[in-house]
Amino acid sequence: TKKNEKHCWRKVILRHHFCIICICAFVYSFSAVPGPCDPEDLIDGIIFAASYLGSTHLLSERTPTKSARMQQAQEAMSRVRAAQKQAKNRKKSPDGEAPSTVEVDLFMSTQRIKVLNADTQESIMDLPLRTISYIADIGNMVVLMARGKMVRSRSAQDQLDRTAEHHTTMSHDDRRLYRMICHVFESEDAQLIAQSIGQSFSVAYQEFLRANGIDPDDLSQREYSDLLNTQDMYNDDLIHFSKSENCRDVYIEKQKGEILGVVIVESGWGSILPTVIIASMMHAGPAEKSGRLNIGDQIMTINGTSLVGLPLNTCQSIIKGLKSQSRIKMNIVRCPPVTMVLIRRPDLRYQLGFSVQNGIICSLMRGGIAERGGVRVGHRIIEINSQSVVATPHEKIVQILSNAMGEIHMKTMPAAMYRLLTAQEQPVYI
Incomplete structure (x- = not known):
């Protein structure tokens, strides 16, 4: 029928x-x-x-x-x-x-x-x-x-x-x-x-x-594994976290009932220590007035409570709970807002191991050459090999990455931070 x-x-x-x-x-x-x-x-x-x-x-x-x-x-x-x-x-x-x-x-x-x-x-x-x-x-x-x-x-x-x-x-x-x-x-x-x-x-x-002239049968899993074994982990965090001068305790004074005045975002899946980053500070708020915090700083602890590995909403709730306090102790790692990425790709046969949607890294293969190079999920790509891609169409970004070989240098930052810095979103301070 x-x-x-x-x-x-x-x-x-x-x-x-x-x-x-x-x-x-x-x-x-x-x-x-x-x-x-x-x-x-x-x-x-x-x-x-x-x-x-x-x-x-x-x-x-x-x-x-x-x-x-x-x-x-x-x-x-x-x-x-x-x-x-x-x-x-x-x-x-x-x-x-x-x-x-x-x-x-x-x-x-x-x-x-x-x-x-x-x-x-x-x-x-x-x-x-x-x-x-x-x-x-x-x-x-x-x-x-x-x-x-x-x-x-x-x-x-x-x-x-x-x-x-x-x-x-x-x-x-x-x-x-x-x-x-x-x-x-x-x-x-x-x-x-x-x-x-x-x-x-x-x-x-x-x-x-x-379509890009690569025969899938030419590259075996073993070859890819052998490549990974020859590469060291590169991540900007390794440099910053290893220097004691970048890790410090900060004390913030404020009035009881006053909010801290910050916006925090996730550091991104793939970072060495998953925690939250200061993405914006309220003008004349306690955080900004202290002069001790900068955009890009990663918060390790607040009043002795570790934020490492906690979901973003839990970290936000902890900071909201500080409203009744007048003195806050924070342990931070001083980091620039832009993350430096270095991917080593000797041949086009070796795929990068991450996906991009409209300039934002949306997935990452654990253990691949991209993760080893410092790529993080949720980050927006700002530059590829010193070329700005902020206003570059999605298809062009894919083409650039697909054809890139050797040492691939990128600058990225959390997409939420980028939207705040470019006034695409209004900050909601806590």
């Missing part, structure tokens, strides 16, 4: 210009890419039959855990099902209008995921593969989660007004949140769909290598 035919994979003679944002670390041959599909089919594109149930928006932290992602997927399913139930009730009234389930063809390739009306073949949505951040299959349901823009759930003034009320915890609304668009589908092939999308990412990376 026509419906059963829709559940068969159909090859589509449709190819697109290939572009990928990741500069990943490991390489596989097509035969080593796990998944249910023939890689060549994924390049051309395959189709699954499905029913489109609806979409919803969720607010999410930038890097939620896998369990949090699954909870978000379940929440999206619940919302869409509730909307369908309300739609059925509205249809009972003469003027009731509500969207119904739509039979669709779910087209996927190494570049994009398209949702086509099964009857008319009109495009309902077109999602570049790189925008998909999570895929969940739950029973016969599939949830595609696509990244959106950062939002603020509360105004900066609201957050300032509430600093005196919450000292030990930070509510979900106080965190920097990102909008996630969740698309919910139903299909007998739900698990295959999820596995095929995951396989598409791996095949897409191999196509990227070939």
